[in-house]
Amino acid sequence: MSLGLKEPRASKASPQNPASRKPASRKAPAQGRQPGSSIDVQRKKLLFPFVGPAFVLYTVLFIVPALGAVWISLHKWAGSGPMKFVGLDNYGRIFRDPLFLSSFGNTLLLLFVVGTAIFVLAFAMTLVLRDMAGKKVVRNVIFFPHLINALVFGVLAGFIFNPGGMVNSLLAPFGVTDPPKWLAQDNIFPLIMVTLVCTTTGYFTTILMAGVDRIPPYYYEDCALAGATAFQRLRYVILPLTWDVFGTCAVLWTISSVKIFEIVWVFGGSSGAGVPPTQSWTAAVYTYVNAFSGQSTPAYGAATASAVLSLALISVLVVLLRRAMRRDAVEF
Amino acid sequence: MGKTARHLRPLAALLGAALALSTTACGGATDASPAADAVDISGSISGQTINYWSMWKDGEPQQKVIATAISDFEKETGAKVSVQWQGRSNTEKLVPALNTNNVPDLVDGTLAKLAPVIGDTGQASPLTSVYSYGLDGKTVSSVIPEKFTSNGVFKGEDGQPWMVPYSISSDGIWFDAAKHPELKAKPPATWDEFMEVLDKLKASGAAPIAADGDIAGYNSTWFVTALLRLKGAGSFNALAEDKSGAGWDDPAVLEAAQKVESLVKGGYLNSGYNASKFPAQQQLWANGDAALILNGSWTPTETGSYAAPGFEYSSFQFPAIGDKPASARVDFIGFAVPAKSKNQVPAQRLAAFLLDAKYQNALGTDAKVLPVRQDAPVDPAVASVKAAIDAAPATHLQNDGVTFPGYTEKVFFPRDDELFLGKTTAAEFVAKMKEAQIQYWKDNG
Structure with a gap:
C-alpha cells in the first residue's frame, strides 16, 4: 500500500x-x-x-x-518466541493454497467489478446531478453512506436478510413461501459487493462532481451550439477535462479496495465474533486470519508473506493503471 | 539521473540504518527467553506493584468480581495492582508486548487464546508455586478438580504448569424446562433416544433444533463431540495430527459425520439455519420457536435479556454414541505470568488469590459463570451443566484442543460447514478432509 x-x-x-x-x-x-x-x-x-x-x-x-x-515472511513464527528461518517456503505454500488464490480472486473482483460499477454509476450520477435542482442536498445524501461504519451494514444485513427478516416478511404477502437463502455462505460475497457499490459510489461522485464543476460553462454552450448529443458532450468535453480527477480516483479505489477488510469481517461470522466463511475472504482477511484468528497458533510468517504478495501485486496494478491512464493534462 | 542518485544516496543510507536497527530489534526477540524456575511466593509483597492486563471490560459481571478481589488483595498484602480492563483483545496486544521488555506482570484469557501466544511459545513463567500455595489451609491444586489438570493441558514443554484457571466454560444441549419438563425429568442419554426426542418434537410441529449456522465453531461442535463420544477425548486431536490422513478412513469417523448428516437430512434443524446471521437463531430459540440448541454454558447470560417470559434454562449433555465414557467439554479461563515480568511474586500471589472461596462463590452466584472450584455454588441456570461436569469422568477442550496453525480456519471449518449446512454428504466430507489434511501436513509438516 x-x-x-x-x-x-x-x-x-x-x-x-x-x-x-x-x-x-x-x-x-x-x-x-x-x-x-x-x-x-x-x-x-x-x-x-x-x-x-x-x-x-x-x-x-x-x-x-x-x-x-x-x-x-521468511520465517515460521508464532508472533513471539523463537523464529525459524524457512526461506521462501511461506510464499510457495501461499501460491499452492487454493484459499489464498480464491481470496485474492475476491480482491480482484472488488477492484475491477465493483470498481467498474462504482465509476459507471458515479459518472452517470455526475451527469444527472449537474443539471438537477437541489444538487447540493442530493450530493450530501449520496455521500452519507460513506460516513457510516461498516459494522452498521453488517448488523443491518441481518435485520434485512435473515430468514425472518424484513425482505422475507415483505415477500410473504406476495405468496413467496420459499424465498432465496439470502445469507447462505455463497451469497455473502455478492452481497458485500452490492453494499460496497452503494456506499462508495457517493464518495467518488462527490470527487468527480468537484472536477466537473470546474469545467467552464461556455464549453457546454459551445456543445449546444454545435448540436452535440449528451454522449458526445461526455466524450469530447467532460471526460478529457476531468481525466486527471478520474485517474486519481481510480488509484484511490485501487488502493482502498485492496485493504477492504472490515465489511467482510462483519458480514460473515456473527458480526465479527467468528471467522467469516472462506467464500467471502479477501486477501486482507486471509492475512488477518493467519495472524489473529484466535482459533489456532498464529502464523506470522504466512500472514506477512500474503501481505507482501498482495502489496507487490497491487503495486504492479497501480503502475499499470497509471500507465494506462496517462494523458497530458488539459489546461483550462 | 545523476542528480536523482545523489538525492537517493543519503536517503538510502538512512533507510539502511533504520533497517539495521529494526532487524537487530527482531534479532533480540528471537533469542529464546531463559526458562524461568519456579519462585518462592510466600514472602511479604507490601509496597510492590503489578501491572495486570485483563480480558474483561469495565462493567462486565466477571470484572466486578475481580475488581473486588483486587481491592481486598491490596488491603491484605499492601501490594498495588494497576489494572487495564482491556477486554478480549488483550491477548492480541500481548503478542507484540512479549517482544519487548515492557510486559504486563499478569494476563488472563481462555486457554485456547493464551496457549498459542504465551504457553506453547515458552514465554510464560512456571506457576508451580501458585499450585502449592495455601488458601485457608488448602492448597490451590487441591481445590482445582484433578480431572482438569490430569491431562496436562496447563503444562508447558518443561512439564511445569504455566496457567492457573479461575473459571471454566462448557456446553450442553439447552432447552426450556418450563416448556419441556419431560426432558428435564428424563434427558436422552443415547443417540437413539435423542433421535426419538427429535422425532417427537418434529411431529408436534415445533422446530427441534435451532443453530446459528454462520458460526463455524458452533457447527463443528456437532461433529467433534460425536467423534469424541465414539472414540474418546483426544481422538479428534489425534485425527487432525495424522500426517498420512489415514485416520479419516476409520469407520468411526464416517459414523460421526453420518450422525451430523442425519440431523441435516432428517430436517431436524430449524429452517433458515443455513442462511442467517448470529444471533438470529438463538433469539428464535429463546423465544420458544425451536426446542433445542447446542451451545455454551454462557447461553443463559447471553440470551437472558430476550428469552420468553418464564423461560427456565436447563440442559443435557450431548448423547452417548458408543460405550466410551462420555467426557464433558471444559474450557478454561485463567491467569498466566509472562516470563519477562519483573514482579513475579505479587503477580503469582494475585493469581492464587482469585481461587479463594469468596471470589469463586461470587463468580458462580453473582457473575453466573462456572467457577473452577467444584465446591463453589452456581446459579440455577447453569446448575445442569455443572452437574454434568462434576459427574463426567474426563474432560475435553473445544475442538479437542486442536491449535495447529491455520488448520481449524482453513482446513476443518470450511469443510465442516459444508457438511453441517447440507452441501456435502458425510462420505464426501470425510474424503475432502482426508485430502485437505494430507496437503496441510505436506505444507506445514
Missing part, C-alpha cells in the same frame, strides 16, 4: 524533473543545456528541510515495518 501511495507522487513529479534536475547538478552543466532558473536552485535547497522530516517519518512508520514484514 505504501508503494501505491508513492507511485502517483513520483510520476507527478517526473514531467518537470528532466528539465529541472540537470542544471542544478554541481557538475558543470552539459553542453547545449540551459542552466536552471534561480527559482529552481532555491527549490533544490529547500528539498531536504521540507521533504526530510516527512521522509524520515514515512521511513520509520511505513518503509521499515514493510521491510520488517518481508523479513518476518
Whole structure:
C-alpha cells in the first residue's frame, strides 16, 4: 500500500524533473543545456528541510515495518518466541493454497467489478446531478453512506436478510413461501459487493462532481451550439477535462479496495465474533486470519508473506493503471 | 539521473540504518527467553506493584468480581495492582508486548487464546508455586478438580504448569424446562433416544433444533463431540495430527459425520439455519420457536435479556454414541505470568488469590459463570451443566484442543460447514478432509 501511495507522487513529479534536475547538478552543466532558473536552485535547497522530516517519518512508520514484514515472511513464527528461518517456503505454500488464490480472486473482483460499477454509476450520477435542482442536498445524501461504519451494514444485513427478516416478511404477502437463502455462505460475497457499490459510489461522485464543476460553462454552450448529443458532450468535453480527477480516483479505489477488510469481517461470522466463511475472504482477511484468528497458533510468517504478495501485486496494478491512464493534462 | 542518485544516496543510507536497527530489534526477540524456575511466593509483597492486563471490560459481571478481589488483595498484602480492563483483545496486544521488555506482570484469557501466544511459545513463567500455595489451609491444586489438570493441558514443554484457571466454560444441549419438563425429568442419554426426542418434537410441529449456522465453531461442535463420544477425548486431536490422513478412513469417523448428516437430512434443524446471521437463531430459540440448541454454558447470560417470559434454562449433555465414557467439554479461563515480568511474586500471589472461596462463590452466584472450584455454588441456570461436569469422568477442550496453525480456519471449518449446512454428504466430507489434511501436513509438516 505504501508503494501505491508513492507511485502517483513520483510520476507527478517526473514531467518537470528532466528539465529541472540537470542544471542544478554541481557538475558543470552539459553542453547545449540551459542552466536552471534561480527559482529552481532555491527549490533544490529547500528539498531536504521540507521533504526530510516527512521522509524520515514515512521511513520509520511505513518503509521499515514493510521491510520488517518481508523479513518476518521468511520465517515460521508464532508472533513471539523463537523464529525459524524457512526461506521462501511461506510464499510457495501461499501460491499452492487454493484459499489464498480464491481470496485474492475476491480482491480482484472488488477492484475491477465493483470498481467498474462504482465509476459507471458515479459518472452517470455526475451527469444527472449537474443539471438537477437541489444538487447540493442530493450530493450530501449520496455521500452519507460513506460516513457510516461498516459494522452498521453488517448488523443491518441481518435485520434485512435473515430468514425472518424484513425482505422475507415483505415477500410473504406476495405468496413467496420459499424465498432465496439470502445469507447462505455463497451469497455473502455478492452481497458485500452490492453494499460496497452503494456506499462508495457517493464518495467518488462527490470527487468527480468537484472536477466537473470546474469545467467552464461556455464549453457546454459551445456543445449546444454545435448540436452535440449528451454522449458526445461526455466524450469530447467532460471526460478529457476531468481525466486527471478520474485517474486519481481510480488509484484511490485501487488502493482502498485492496485493504477492504472490515465489511467482510462483519458480514460473515456473527458480526465479527467468528471467522467469516472462506467464500467471502479477501486477501486482507486471509492475512488477518493467519495472524489473529484466535482459533489456532498464529502464523506470522504466512500472514506477512500474503501481505507482501498482495502489496507487490497491487503495486504492479497501480503502475499499470497509471500507465494506462496517462494523458497530458488539459489546461483550462 | 545523476542528480536523482545523489538525492537517493543519503536517503538510502538512512533507510539502511533504520533497517539495521529494526532487524537487530527482531534479532533480540528471537533469542529464546531463559526458562524461568519456579519462585518462592510466600514472602511479604507490601509496597510492590503489578501491572495486570485483563480480558474483561469495565462493567462486565466477571470484572466486578475481580475488581473486588483486587481491592481486598491490596488491603491484605499492601501490594498495588494497576489494572487495564482491556477486554478480549488483550491477548492480541500481548503478542507484540512479549517482544519487548515492557510486559504486563499478569494476563488472563481462555486457554485456547493464551496457549498459542504465551504457553506453547515458552514465554510464560512456571506457576508451580501458585499450585502449592495455601488458601485457608488448602492448597490451590487441591481445590482445582484433578480431572482438569490430569491431562496436562496447563503444562508447558518443561512439564511445569504455566496457567492457573479461575473459571471454566462448557456446553450442553439447552432447552426450556418450563416448556419441556419431560426432558428435564428424563434427558436422552443415547443417540437413539435423542433421535426419538427429535422425532417427537418434529411431529408436534415445533422446530427441534435451532443453530446459528454462520458460526463455524458452533457447527463443528456437532461433529467433534460425536467423534469424541465414539472414540474418546483426544481422538479428534489425534485425527487432525495424522500426517498420512489415514485416520479419516476409520469407520468411526464416517459414523460421526453420518450422525451430523442425519440431523441435516432428517430436517431436524430449524429452517433458515443455513442462511442467517448470529444471533438470529438463538433469539428464535429463546423465544420458544425451536426446542433445542447446542451451545455454551454462557447461553443463559447471553440470551437472558430476550428469552420468553418464564423461560427456565436447563440442559443435557450431548448423547452417548458408543460405550466410551462420555467426557464433558471444559474450557478454561485463567491467569498466566509472562516470563519477562519483573514482579513475579505479587503477580503469582494475585493469581492464587482469585481461587479463594469468596471470589469463586461470587463468580458462580453473582457473575453466573462456572467457577473452577467444584465446591463453589452456581446459579440455577447453569446448575445442569455443572452437574454434568462434576459427574463426567474426563474432560475435553473445544475442538479437542486442536491449535495447529491455520488448520481449524482453513482446513476443518470450511469443510465442516459444508457438511453441517447440507452441501456435502458425510462420505464426501470425510474424503475432502482426508485430502485437505494430507496437503496441510505436506505444507506445514
